[in-house]
Amino acid sequence: MPSAEPRPAAAAANRPAPVTRARGRAPRLRGDRYDRSEVLTAALFVLPAVTVLGIFVLYPILSAARTSLTSWNGYSPTKEFVGLANYTALLHDPALWNSLGVTVLYAAGVSVLGVVSGLAVALLLDSPIRARGLYRGVYFLPAVTSSVAAAIVWRYLFDPAGWVNTALGSVGVDGPDWLGNRWLALTLLTGLTVWKNLGFNVVLYLTGLQALPTSVFEAAQLDGANLWQRIRRITVPLLRPITFFVVIQALITTFQAFDLVYVLTGGGPRGGTEVLGMFMYREAFRLGNFGYGTAIAFATLYLVLAVSLVQWRVSGSGRSSLR
Amino acid sequence: MNRRAATFGRHAVLLVGAVAVVVPFLWMFTTSLQTRAETYTSTSVLPTSWHWENYAHAWAAAPFGRYYLNSLVMAVGIVAGHLVLDALAAYAFARLRFPLRDQLFVVLLAMLLVPTFVTVIPAYSLVAGFGWIDTYAGLIVPRLADVFGIILLRQYFAGIPQELDDAARIDGCSRAGTFFRIMVPLSMPAFATLAIFSFLFAWNDFLWPLLVTNSDEMRTVQIGMASFEGRYGTTWNYLMAGTVMATVPAIAVFMVFQRLLVRGIAMTGLKD
Numbered sequence: 001m002p003s004a005e006p007r008p009a010a011a012a013a014n015r016p017a018p019v020t021r022a023r024g025r026a027p028r029l030r031g032d033r034y035d036r037s038e039v040l041t042a043a044l045f046v047l048p049a050v051t052v053l054g055i056f057v058l059y060p061i062l063s064a065a066r067t068s069l070t071s072w073n074g075y076s077p078t079k080e081f082v083g084l085a086n087y088t089a090l091l092h093d094p095a096l097w098n099s100l101g102v103t104v105l106y107a108a109g110v111s112v113l114g115v116v117s118g119l120a121v122a123l124l125l126d127s128p129i130r131a132r133g134l135y136r137g138v139y140f141l142p143a144v145t146s147s148v149a150a151a152i153v154w155r156y157l158f159d160p161a162g163w164v165n166t167a168l169g170s171v172g173v174d175g176p177d178w179l180g181n182r183w184l185a186l187t188l189l190t191g192l193t194v195w196k197n198l199g200f201n202v203v204l205y206l207t208g209l210q211a212l213p214t215s216v217f218e219a220a221q222l223d224g225a226n227l228w229q230r231i232r233r234i235t236v237p238l239l240r241p242i243t244f245f246v247v248i249q250a251l252i253t254t255f256q257a258f259d260l261v262y263v264l265t266g267g268g269p270r271g272g273t274e275v276l277g278m279f280m281y282r283e284a285f286r287l288g289n290f291g292y293g294t295a296i297a298f299a300t301l302y303l304v305l306a307v308s309l310v311q312w313r314v315s316g317s318g319r320s321s322l323r
Numbered sequence: 324m325n326r327r328a329a330t331f332g333r334h335a336v337l338l339v340g341a342v343a344v345v346v347p348f349l350w351m352f353t354t355s356l357q358t359r360a361e362t363y364t365s366t367s368v369l370p371t372s373w374h375w376e377n378y379a380h381a382w383a384a385a386p387f388g389r390y391y392l393n394s395l396v397m398a399v400g401i402v403a404g405h406l407v408l409d410a411l412a413a414y415a416f417a418r419l420r421f422p423l424r425d426q427l428f429v430v431l432l433a434m435l436l437v438p439t440f441v442t443v444i445p446a447y448s449l450v451a452g453f454g455w456i457d458t459y460a461g462l463i464v465p466r467l468a469d470v471f472g473i474i475l476l477r478q479y480f481a482g483i484p485q486e487l488d489d490a491a492r493i494d495g496c497s498r499a500g501t502f503f504r505i506m507v508p509l510s511m512p513a514f515a516t517l518a519i520f521s522f523l524f525a526w527n528d529f530l531w532p533l534l535v536t537n538s539d540e541m542r543t544v545q546i547g548m549a550s551f552e553g554r555y556g557t558t559w560n561y562l563m564a565g566t567v568m569a570t571v572p573a574i575a576v577f578m579v580f581q582r583l584l585v586r587g588i589a590m591t592g593l594k595d
Contacts, residue, residue, distance in 0.1 A: 034420055041498045042421035049412035049468035050427070052404075056465035057434050060445035067445075121340060124333050137578060138341045141348060144573045146527035146545055149566045153347045156559065163350060166366045195344065200520070207512055211482060241478055256438045259529060280440055290444075297441040304436045 068294040079291075086295035096296070098271050099279040100303075102186065106275055107254040109190040110197070114250045115243055117194060118201025123231065125202070126209045136206070140199030147196070151263035154192050155179070182272025185265050189273050192260060193253065201246050208242035209235070248308065255304050276300045355563035362559045374560070381564040384555070386539060390547035391572065397462045397532070397543060398525035404467030405521040406514060412468070413476035414502045418488065435470040439530060447534050461535040462543075466525070472517050479513035480506055519580045526573045544569045 068086055070079035090096050121139060125132055142150060157163050158178040165175030179185050212235070220230050236243075258277040261267060267274035267282065274282070276296065284293025349368045355377055356370050365371060381387075415421065416428055446465060455461030483506065491501045507514075532543045542550075548569050555561045 034422060038419050038498060039421045042415040042419040042424070045411040045415040045419070045499075045502075046421075046427070049408040049473060052408065052465070052468040053431070053434065053470065056446050056449070057437075057442055057470075058430075060442035060449070061434065061437050063445040064441045121337070124337055127333075129330065129333060129337075135337050135341060139344055140577060141574065142344060144523060144577050145348075145570050146529070146548075146573075148529060148545065148549065149351075149570060150347075152562070152566065153351050157347060157350060161363075163366060163368075170366065198344070203516060203519070207516055210512070241482075245474075245478065252436060255436075258440070277438060277440070280438070284440065294441060297438045301433075301437050301441070305433060308432075308436070 064294050065298065067291055068298050070291045072290045073288045082291065086292045087299065089292065090295055090299060095271065095274070095279060096299075099274050099276050102271075102273060103255060103275045105186065106190055106193075106257070106273075107251055109187075110193050110254050111247050111250040113190070113194045114197055114201050115246055117198055118205050118246060119236075119239070119243075121198065121202045122205030122209055123235070126206060136202065139202050142196045143199035145196070147259035148263055150196055151192065151260050154188070155264050158188060179265055180269055182269055185269060185273050189261060189264055192264060193257070196260070197250070197253065200249070204242055204246060205239065208239050212238055251304060251307060255300055351563050351566060354559055355567050357560050359558055359560055377560050377564040378568065381551070381555075381561045381568065384561070385547055385551050385565075387544070387547060387565075387568060389540060390542055390544045393459075393462075393541055394526055394543040394545075394572075396459055398522050400459065400463035401466050401525040402518050402521045404463070405469055405472045405517060408468040409472030409517065410476055410507070410510075410514070411502075413473045413480055414506055416473065417477045417480035418485075418502075418506075419498065431470045431473060435474070443530060443534065450535055456535055457538050457541045462532060462541075466531070469521070469524075472521065475517055475520075476510065476513055479510055483509055515580055519577060522576055522580070523573060526576075544572075 067079065069081060069083060071082045071086075072079040125135060129135075159165075160175070160177050160180070164178070168175040176184060178188055216234055216238075217230055220234055225233065254275065256277055257275050258281060261273055261275055261278050262281070265273040267278040280293050280296040280300070283289045283296060346368060353365070353368060353370045354362050356374050357365060357372055358374060361372065416424065450456065450461050450465060453460075455464070487505050487509070488501050491505050492498075496504065527545060528543075529545050529549070533546050533549070536542050536546065548565055551562070551565050555565070
């Protein structure tokens with residue numbers, strides 16, 4: 001066993017391994033043989049987390065997958081098997097297509113604005129600037145607040161008779177009915193979500209920025225690259241793993257969104273903010289169609305998986321074109 | 324001169340952003356100190372009156388002390404679990420070669436994408452079967468590990484130069500030893516980040532504590548707040564006082580961890 005020797009092949013393959021690249025690139029030194037002590041260590045390390053996740057996440061998922069093939073109403077002891085009926089019904093449900101459109105717009109807005117605002121604030125904070133800790137603390141405040149509390153405050157602020165419209169009125173502007181118009185309501189929901197996630201994204205980007213080697217920037221500066229060029233050509237590409245993470249987080253938050261929507265708009269007006277999570281909740285918990293609701297959840301899951309795969313491909317090819 | 328202008332511009336942008344972030348909070352705080360009549364008429368974001376007794380009313384209206392204790396026990400348990408279990412798994416995924424590693428990791432990623440509602444009902448039946456309803460075990464054990472933390476730490480570990488591992492191995496360090504002596508000390512910023520995320524997740528979590536607690540004794544702050552909202556929905560000053568009380572501990576803990584985060588970054592020597 002060459003365990004005491006440096007392994008250049010393994011080292012090269014392991015070093016920058018982001019999520020996208022791990023697959024299919026595991027070093028194969030001698031066919032498919034593994035180092036026994038390494039596998040044993042790995043098993044011990046992975047087992048506690050895998051046990052917990054297996055029992056309390058994976059098993060429930062599989063159990064729910066079965067439910068999506070039934071017409072279960074949530075309490076009856078028997079679950080009638082209906083095959084793929086829930087899924088075919090879903091394809092013909094206009095509420096699904098509305099909900100899907102709303103969710104995609106919401107996800108796109110939160111991803112783009114989340115990356116831009118997070119990166120911008122992190123870049124502004126990544127230097128010895130006065131009151132830096134204070135700024136960081138302030139920007140993190142929304143992330144610290146519970147969804148319920150945040151959404152209640154926003155709902156009240158943007159009430160037709162709320163603070164925002166009163167303030168607009170005092171400068172002669174007739175404030176709109178924010179939550180009564182579907183586009184304004186969706187914009188507001190997007191704003192609330194970006195506002196709430198800003199602190200997380202800033203901390204993620206700051207952690208990434210602080211791990212970047214300063215020597216690269218100094219070299220670029222010596223070569224005459226200006227600030228914008230350094231950001232575009234060095235910072236942004238080097239931070240790609242973080243951006244990947246921020247976008248994935250945004251997709252997960254929006255495709256699973258519930259608390260914020262539930263409290264801010266309840267899915268209205270007339271389905272204008274009925275994201276997939278809300279649609280699923282309405283079907284399962286309000287109308288008692290648990291089988292159908294679970295089918296919505298699984299359709300969502302397949303969709304998110306597909307989008308993520310495309311994103312990995314795109315970010316993967318983007319990376320190789322840089323080389 | 325140019326440098327000074329740049330610094331000024333920086334502050335200007337940061338300040339505008341900070342005001343936008345802070346207004347809803349100021350407003351929440353201001354409302355919590357108003358009389359009920361004022362909450363419907365006042366337009367000021369800054370407090371105009373100081374009815375601190377609203378807080379006493381809110382505090383007395385529900386057993387907030389007990390809620391705080393429950394939230395704290397649950398949050399500490401979950402954070403500790405994430406730091407230990409996630410880190411161990413993340414190291415194996417980042418550095419060790421074992422059969423089905425990549426397949427297992429993809430399964431984990433897929434689990435992250437599954438909406439919570441899907442798992443909540445079967446997970447509840449499971450926990451009820453264990454007799455864990457209204458116990459700390461029910462609140463903590465199912466959430467001792469999470470995929471988010473595993474991915475976060477794995478990404479961070481992957482960024483640490485492999486040469487450090489190799490050097491330690493050549494010097495006769497075992498793989499576990501490499502983890503504890505090289506990776507852990509170098510990853511303090513990532514651990515601090517994960518601790519913050521996990522604490523906030525636990526403190527603000529709503530659906531699961533709602534399901535697995537029935538008695539008022541075992542409720543967490545968020546659940547207590549929700550029932551409080553049900554009763555005091557129209558008295559916004561009390562409601563906002565309650566909201567402030569539920570939010571302040573999370574902010575305090577964040578401030579403490581934030582310092583740790585900064586110190587951790589200075590300690591690693593990754594930034595030259």
